[in-house]
Amino acid sequence: MTYHNDGDLPGYREVGERLAKEFTGVHDAATVTRCVTAARHGAQDVTGSAPPDLVERIARKHLQVLAIVAAEKKRQVATGATADLGAGEGPAQSQG
DSSP states (O other): OOOOSGGGSTTHHHHHHHHHHHTTTTSOHHHHHHHHHHHHHHHHHHHSOOOHHHHHHHHHHHHHHHHHHHHHHHHHHHHTOOOOTTSSOSSOOOOO
């Protein structure tokens, strides 16, 4: 689902600007814009409205989670631990 020009809507431009500043060096502006757009439309779909303060809180949480995932991937690459945990890794299975 692509929504164009959400950043131009009153209130949402400021949300995007604040979050872009907050996540400088972590996420690029396009990622911030996508999160704000997704948060706006998600809030609208779930609650029937999308006030900028709610959109900002949702988008911030999304950006924080993305930052955590990116940091973990970077850590795994740095340590060589890039195995797919979903491919048979985990607790040992009993044989028999």
